Each structure stands twice: as structure tokens, then as C-alpha cells.
Amino acid sequence: xxxxxxxxxxxxxxxxxxxxxxxxxxxxxxxxxxxxxxxxxxxxxxxxxxxxxxxxxxxxxxxxxxxxxxxxxxxxxxxxxxxxxxxxxxxxxxxxxxxxxxxxxxxxxxxxxxxxxxxxxxxxxxxxxxxxxxxxxxxxxxxxxxxxxxxxxxxxxxxxxxxxxxxxxxxxxxxxxxxxxxxxxxxxxxxxxxxxxxxxxxxxxxxxxxxxxxxxxxxxxxxxxxxxxxxxxxxxxxxxxxxxxxxxxxxxxxxxxxxxxxxxxxxxxxxxxxxxxxxxxxxxxxxxxxxxxxxxxxxxxxxxxxxxxxxxxxxxxxxxxxxxxxxxxxxxxxxxxxxxxxxxxxxxxxxxxxxxxxxxxxxxx
Numbered sequence: 001x002x003x004x005x006x007x008x009x010x011x012x013x014x015x016x017x018x019x020x021x022x023x024x025x026x027x028x029x030x031x032x033x034x035x036x037x038x039x040x041x042x043x044x045x046x047x048x049x050x051x052x053x054x055x056x057x058x059x060x061x062x063x064x065x066x067x068x069x070x071x072x073x074x075x076x077x078x079x080x081x082x083x084x085x086x087x088x089x090x091x092x093x094x095x096x097x098x099x100x101x102x103x104x105x106x107x108x109x110x111x112x113x114x115x116x117x118x119x120x121x122x123x124x125x126x127x128x129x130x131x132x133x134x135x136x137x138x139x140x141x142x143x144x145x146x147x148x149x150x151x152x153x154x155x156x157x158x159x160x161x162x163x164x165x166x167x168x169x170x171x172x173x174x175x176x177x178x179x180x181x182x183x184x185x186x187x188x189x190x191x192x193x194x195x196x197x198x199x200x201x202x203x204x205x206x207x208x209x210x211x212x213x214x215x216x217x218x219x220x221x222x223x224x225x226x227x228x229x230x231x232x233x234x235x236x237x238x239x240x241x242x243x244x245x246x247x248x249x250x251x252x253x254x255x256x257x258x259x260x261x262x263x264x265x266x267x268x269x270x271x272x273x274x275x276x277x278x279x280x281x282x283x284x285x286x287x288x289x290x291x292x293x294x295x296x297x298x299x300x301x302x303x304x305x306x307x308x309x310x311x312x313x314x315x316x317x318x319x320x321x322x323x324x325x326x327x328x329x330x331x332x333x334x335x336x337x338x339x340x341x342x343x344x345x346x347x348x349x350x351x352x353x354x355x356x357x358x359x360x361x362x363x364x365x
Contacts, residue, residue: 023184023197024237027217030183031176032092037131037166041086041121043104043113043138050082050116051108057083064119082110086121086134088166092174099164102134112157113138123166134166177229181220184236189215192244200241247360249349256342258349260360269357 042060043050051057061081065071088102104118116138123132138160176182186194194211201209201219208220225232247263352358 020240020242022237023200023239023241026188026193026197026241026243027184027186029176029233030185030216031174033174034089034091035125035131035172037088037090037100037123037125039086039121039123039134041084041104041134042119043082043084043106043110043116044080044119046080046082046110046113046116048079049111049114050079051106051110052079054083054108057081057108079110082106082113082116083108084113084118086118086123086162088123088132088134090125090131090168090172092172094168095171096168098168100132100134100166100168102162102165104138104160104162106158110158112140113160114140114157116160118162118165125172129170131170131172132166132168134162136162136165138162176233177221181218182229182233183212184217184219186215186217188243189213190244190246193241196244197241200239201236204236204239248363249358249360250363250365251342251346251349252365253342253346254365258342258345263360265359266352267357267359269352269355 040060042057042064044061060083083106084104085107086102086104088100090100094100102118102123104113106113118135118138120133120135122130123134125131139162140157140160184197186197191211191214194214194217197217198209198211201217205219205222208222209217211217219236221229221232225235245261245263247261247265249258249260249264251258346364349358349362350364353360353362
């Protein structure tokens with residue numbers, strides 16, 4: 001238990017040392033965004049691990065052969081090919097001729113894409129236009145081996161990556177300025193953080209920034225940066241801002257992790273805690289068959305469950321050492337002083353929240 005409590009306490013204290021961050025690490029510039037691309041492709045050379053009896057796989061390879069001037073009525077049944085979906089993201093500054101990584105995933109019943117080659121595949125955007133063309137060897141992070149008697153699989157052998165496998169054929173237009181200004185989009189919207197960010201920019205470029213809401217800071221481009229939008233974005237991106245973090249306590253019951261932000265406050269409250277221990281005692285019994293039956297005497301292994309609960313301790317958190325558990329540091333110290341497990345901490349935090357004494361959002365995953 002002491003190991004568990006020592007592990008929980010640092011997790012509660014991690015957010016205490018909140019430092020200033022650069023604006024570029026807190027925001028995105030409106031208009032500077034990636035776009036998703038996708039396409040239907042065929043992977044060949046799968047050595048009998050490809051699709052079997054999939055109509056659209058056969059049609060795909062027949063169409064590929066027809067583009068090469070080869071006409072065929074039906075495709076090979078050797079399971080050396082597989083139908084795949086090819087996906088990628090094209091960044092806001094991708095130029096014609098630059099290369100992208102693409103992800104290849106089977107949409108048929110292929111066993112593995114290991115050793116396969118992706119045939120030339122056009123990648124389209126949401127507007128139906130082709131922005132890149134992908135082709136190349138597929139690298140997978142898993143494997144599958146076995147036969148009808150058994151099979152061993154590691155990770156996902158039906159998903160792979162073609163590194164630098166796509167050539168950009170069309171650039172995505174990026175417009176970041178509107179009426180000689182740009183918008184900074186906060187990744188974690190917060191009114192106070194937006195105001196602080198506008199004030200920080202105004203300290204360097206007076207009268208240029210205004211927080212329009214909790215998620216957007218509008219910045220007008222100063223005259224000295226006329227025609228130099230990229231330089232201005234780089235300049236304001238390096239400005240430090242201390243973001244304001246909402247008071248939250250996040251509990252992951254599956255992993256036993258508790259994380260709290262530095263602004264968590266707790267009013268004086270009393271808590272009763274008890275420790276519950278379950279003992280499983282193995283038992284041995286004998287099963288005796290009925291007379292004249294064909295059964296045999298057998299030993300039966302079992303377990304008896306015994307629950308022991310200690311007497312509850314009703315203690316006031318504001319009277320513990322240190323007195324007045326008003327911050328997350330003092331709250332963690334107080335709860336650990338009670339000798340609580342993660343399960344008990346979760347229950348107590350829920351009760352404190354229900355009592356209105358926890359001034360924070362409680363999130364349980």
C-alpha cells in the first residue's frame with residue numbers, strides 16, 4: 001500500500017509547477033491546417049496471404065491491368081493481392097513534389113500485408129480533387145504466422161505504412177490573413193488564457209491583439225510587418241504566456257491514476273475512512289459417487305471468502321497536518337495521511353464533490 005500511495009502522490013503534484021509556454025505551443029493559426037486524403041488501392045506480392053473471393057479486389061486488379069493495356073476476364077485466385085484503403089494527411093505548407101507518409105489498411109479478408117507493394121494510388125481530398133499519388137513497399141509493425149491448427153499474431157499485420165510513399169501533385173491553398181489580421185485559435189479554450197495572451201502580444205506590439213472569445217485571439221499585423229506575415233507569426237509565436245488551467249481532478253479507475261491541476265481547492269470537510277481486506281482461503285472437499293454408479297471419488301478444490309473491515313476514522317481534513325487542505329498539494333498530503341487506496345480515494349473525492357466541498361470538476365474515466 002505504501003508503494004501505491006507514493007505513486008499516487010507525485011501524480012497529484014505534477015501539475016503544480018506550471019510554467020509559461022510559448023504562444024506557438026498553445027495555439028494554431030486559423031487557415032494553417034492539415035487536410036485528410038484517402039484512396040482505394042491494391043497491394044500485390046502477398047505470398048498467399050491476400051484476399052480470397054472478394055469481388056472488388058478482383059475488379060481492382062483487372063482495372064489496374066487494363067490501364068497497362070492488358071485485358072483479362074478474371075483475376076488470379078492465388079491470394080497474392082489485397083484491397084486496401086490508403087490514407088494520408090497533407091500539411092498546409094506541402095508543395096508540389098514533396099513527399100508524404102501514407103497508411104495502408106486492408107478492407108478485405110487478407111491475413112497480412114507483409115512484403116506487399118502498393119500499386120499507384122491517387123489520393124483525393126474532401127472536394128474530390130487528387131492532391132497526391134502513392135506507391136511503394138508496405139512496412140508493417142506486426143506479423144501473423146500459423147496454419148489451420150493454430151495461429152500466432154503480433155500487433156496488426158493488416159495495417160502498414162509506406163514511408164514517403166506519396167508525391168504531392170497539388171498544393172492546398174492556405175489563407176491566414178483576413179483584413180490585415182489573423183486569428184490565433186487556442187487549443188484549450190479558456191477566457192482568462194485568451195486575455196493573458198492578448199495582453200502579452202500587446203506588450204510587444206501595442207494595440208494589435210484582442211481576445212474575441214475564450215478560443216480566439218485576433219491580432220492585427222503591424223505596419224512594420226507589412227508583407228511579412230510569416231515573420232510576424234514567428235515573432236508572436238515565441239512570446240511566453242502563462243496559461244490558466246481550470247480546476248480538475250481526473251481519475252482513471254482502470255490504471256489507478258489520479259491527476260489534479262494546481263487550481264483545485266477544497267473547503268473544510270470531515271472524512272470517514274475504512275480499509276477493507278478480502279481473504280481467499282483455499283479449501284479441499286471430497287466428492288463421493290452414489291452406490292452402484294460408475295463414478296469415482298474426486299477431490300474438489302474451492303475457496304472461502306472472508307471480508308475484514310477496520311473501524312472507520314472520522315477525521316477533518318482541515319485539521320490534519322498541514323492544516324487547511326485548500327490546495328491540491330495539501331489535499332494529496334491529507335488524503336495520503338489517511339492511508340487510502342486508489343479505490344477509496346475515488347470514493348472519497350466523489351463524496352467531497354457531492355458535498356459541495358470540492359471546487360473542481362471531477363472526471364472519472
